Amino acid sequence: MDVAYFDLLISVLGSTIRLSIPLLFTALAGLFSERAGIFDIGLEGKMLAAAFASAVAAYGTGSPWIGLLAGVGVSVAFSLVHGFASITNRGNQIVSGVAINFVTAGLTAVLGNAWFSQGGRTPPLGASARFGEIVLPGAEAARDMGVIGHFYANVISGHNILTYLAFAAVPLSWWILYRTRFGLRLRAVGENPGAVDTAGISVTWLRYRATICAGILCGFSGTYLAVAQSASFITNMSAGKGYIALAALIFAKWRPVPIMLSCLLFGFLDAFANFMQGKKVPGIGEVPVQIFQALPYILTCILLAGFIGVANAPKAGGVPYVKER
Amino acid sequence: MSSLPAIELKGIDKKFGAVHANKTIDLTVAKGSIHGIIGENGAGKSTLMSILYGFYQADSGEIRVNGQPVHIKDSQAAIAAGIGMVHQHFMLVENFSVLENIMLGAEGGALLSKGVSHTRSALKRLEEDYGLEVDPDAIIEELPVGLQQRVEILKALYRGADILILDEPTGVLTPAEADHLFKILGMLRDQGKTILLITHKLREIMAITDTVSVMRRGEMVATRTTSQTTVEELAELMVGRRVLLHVDKGEANPGAIVLSVKNLTVKDGRGVTMVDNVSFDVRAGEIVGIAGVAGNGQSELLEALSGIRKPHAGEILIDGKPIDKVDPARLRELGLAHIPEDRHHMGLVLKFDEAENSILGYHRDARYGRGPMLDLKAVEKDAIAKIEKYDIRPPNPHLKTANFSGGNQQKIVVAREIERDPRLMLVGQPTRGVDVGAIEFIHRRIISMRDAGKAILLVSVELDEIRSLSDRILVMFAGHIVGEKTADAGEQTLGLMMAGIAA
Numbered sequence: 007m008d009v010a011y012f013d014l015l016i017s018v019l020g021s022t023i024r025l026s027i028p029l030l031f032t033a034l035a036g037l038f039s040e041r042a043g044i045f046d047i048g049l050e051g052k053m054l055a056a057a058f059a060s061a062v063a064a065y066g067t068g069s070p071w072i073g074l075l076a077g078v079g080v081s082v083a084f085s086l087v088h089g090f091a092s093i094t095n096r097g098n099q100i101v102s103g104v105a106i107n108f109v110t111a112g113l114t115a116v117l118g119n120a121w122f123s124q125g126g127r128t129p130p131l132g133a134s135a136r137f138g139e140i141v142l143p144g145a146e147a148a149r150d151m152g153v154i155g156h157f158y159a160n161v162i163s164g165h166n167i168l169t170y171l172a173f174a175a176v177p178l179s180w181w182i183l184y185r186t187r188f189g190l191r192l193r194a195v196g197e198n199p200g201a202v203d204t205a206g207i208s209v210t211w212l213r214y215r216a217t218i219c220a221g222i223l224c225g226f227s228g229t230y231l232a233v234a235q236s237a238s239f240i241t242n243m244s245a246g247k248g249y250i251a252l253a254a255l256i257f258a259k260w261r262p263v264p265i266m267l268s269c270l271l272f273g274f275l276d277a278f279a280n281f282m283q284g285k286k287v288p289g290i291g292e293v294p295v296q297i298f299q300a301l302p303y304i305l306t307c308i309l310l311a312g313f314i315g316v317a318n319a320p321k322a323g324g325v326p327y328v329k330e331r
Numbered sequence: 332m333s334s335l336p337a338i339e340l341k342g343i344d345k346k347f348g349a350v351h352a353n354k355t356i357d358l359t360v361a362k363g364s365i366h367g368i369i370g371e372n373g374a375g376k377s378t379l380m381s382i383l384y385g386f387y388q389a390d391s392g393e394i395r396v397n398g399q400p401v402h403i404k405d406s407q408a409a410i411a412a413g414i415g416m417v418h419q420h421f422m423l424v425e426n427f428s429v430l431e432n433i434m435l436g437a438e439g440g441a442l443l444s445k446g447v448s449h450t451r452s453a454l455k456r457l458e459e460d461y462g463l464e465v466d467p468d469a470i471i472e473e474l475p476v477g478l479q480q481r482v483e484i485l486k487a488l489y490r491g492a493d494i495l496i497l498d499e500p501t502g503v504l505t506p507a508e509a510d511h512l513f514k515i516l517g518m519l520r521d522q523g524k525t526i527l528l529i530t531h532k533l534r535e536i537m538a539i540t541d542t543v544s545v546m547r548r549g550e551m552v553a554t555r556t557t558s559q560t561t562v563e564e565l566a567e568l569m570v571g572r573r574v575l576l577h578v579d580k581g582e583a584n585p586g587a588i589v590l591s592v593k594n595l596t597v598k599d600g601r602g603v604t605m606v607d608n609v610s611f612d613v614r615a616g617e618i619v620g621i622a623g624v625a626g627n628g629q630s631e632l633l634e635a636l637s638g639i640r641k642p643h644a645g646e647i648l649i650d651g652k653p654i655d656k657v658d659p660a661r662l663r664e665l666g667l668a669h670i671p672e673d674r675h676h677m678g679l680v681l682k683f684d685e686a687e688n689s690i691l692g693y694h695r696d697a698r699y700g701r702g703p704m705l706d707l708k709a710v711e712k713d714a715i716a717k718i719e720k721y722d723i724r725p726p727n728p729h730l731k732t733a734n735f736s737g738g739n740q741q742k743i744v745v746a747r748e749i750e751r752d753p754r755l756m757l758v759g760q761p762t763r764g765v766d767v768g769a770i771e772f773i774h775r776r777i778i779s780m781r782d783a784g785k786a787i788l789l790v791s792v793e794l795d796e797i798r799s800l801s802d803r804i805l806v807m808f809a810g811h812i813v814g815e816k817t818a819d820a821g822e823q824t825l826g827l828m829m830a831g832i833a834a
Contacts, residue, residue: 185443187443189443194431200420201423201432202435203386204386204406204416205410206385206405206436207407207435318426321425
């Protein structure tokens, strides 16, 4: 009995990791953009565009790496559009982001259907065109070596390369933000662009670089969806993950390590919802799966409503920088 | 030691659309001096300094620093030329430490670690050289304003500034902090730094500068050695005509009681009692001044009287009748007008056109339209009439209110309230952040309202203003009215009462 429960837990944790990765990349993307004062509601759209581009490129070339390159390229292109609208032309950042979400949702479906005539899907990718699972050294041997070995073999090991990159991106983001000149300036421009400008630094160029960082990370998350987690692009496959990532970002108060934890939490809730599908809850009976699927959103609302205290958003967030008083 | 001037400006010219902000300005600033630049709000001082600091580009003209012609295309170039600036609104990142703020833009490498230790030791050296102590690890938003300003000065010095521009540095400081700043500036000058002080306060110019240049409507009208000029001369140069620094007024003719306050108690949003059992009357044809240090209940008193805040206890009577409900619109119908203390938050909607603001609160009047529709022609005509009568500049009823200078914004509020011909006026801080010319104008209007038999309650933290306008002075301290004096009461007496020491 105990062993069965333990196996279940391991399996839920394994899928927690898989479901957290797109959130993690995307929330880190939001981190770079929003810490620089550019609200990025278009994370969802960039992720979707990247998923489509990576699936097409991986299918065309047979290489997941070229898929990744295409995903990142397209996502960065969209973040430059966002930058052009909201930095250069000082447009409304929310409107620009929403526009990107609409454009990508439509464009990916239309192009997918036009090119492959499979209802917006891209053709399935063969194993060599995907990021495969990596078995960490000693995982096979560890599988039977007690709790830790089991955990190592089934939760830590056996993911694709992007998963490990996502976790590596957390300390890397922290290091960039808090230990480099670029990070210091990026955080400053999100709080008081005037301070950056008077220090002789270009606010525009700095903010563009921040949105490019966001584009790169969204490229990774989209590629993960289509070329690692699945084996093709499916219409609207991002399915609101960009918004959940945004919630995780706010929930974590715009800090890298808490972002990882909140993404894992949301991933866990998602995995738990999948696991509970069709199962009876003791004493209640079968609970509609939608309840579990709604949990991350409900939790975000509750936690934001007061349990995490004031979410100190970057002060200059959403405000285009204008030199004049 | 060369005798070349630290800064020479020749023929600097700058236009913003139709506004000619700087008209062929010449200016010479001697090395190692404190040079004041004074002028009314909107005279072009800040624009000129922004050009010097590379924030704007001049349309034409030449800048020389230490005799060398320089092209200052951005702030980086200004810093390289040895110019540092302390902005009116601090350019600090509030949730950063002092150290991080000072490093920003001068990090000394792509990684921070080396720069941090370097900045830390440089900061220590600056502290020792200039006596500018501040904890490098303190977070900016936790520091008092005076120290935040010190960080701004340190920022400039850390970048090797020899020429320091301070834009309205005392606007946010308490008098004690301002005095301390002047001491620091004096010391920096003695160490060979050149200081440019932008201000519209004559007192500061007289107290600290060696030389003073006066700007008026975009032109540099005069430069004087401070020791050889007077406050009166400077005021006249600023405004372009002789200014009355005291107000001429005749005897008051108090009539019937218009406003009567009985045992009024008001609590603020946190539930703290701010006005405690206060009673007084204001009669027709007199100005009653309420003196007090800011935060002693004057604001809450005004809010209660104007119907913005519900009193906790007590009675407010207008013409002997208790007011029936707490509602600013209802009070206005009873003949009350209110010039709020803070024009930005309560008096105006800065994003609106001038004309819209000049009817705000009276927009339901039949003369501005019928039913739900506004008669825009009537509104515009009314606005133009007010602009002419109150000399509001620029005379454009469709200009966004935020683009008017402080003095002109205040005139918009004053015109709106006075032109309603109220019987009772509540006047809060009528000349805060307003230039000399507008102060004089507003004071005259208030006096003429009194002479026309209106009852006026004046609240101001400027004791001079209270003393020169009021017929009777009530002193507020900690929510109580601690005493009443006549207008000729000495500054000392009132000062002690305001501090809660004497009654």
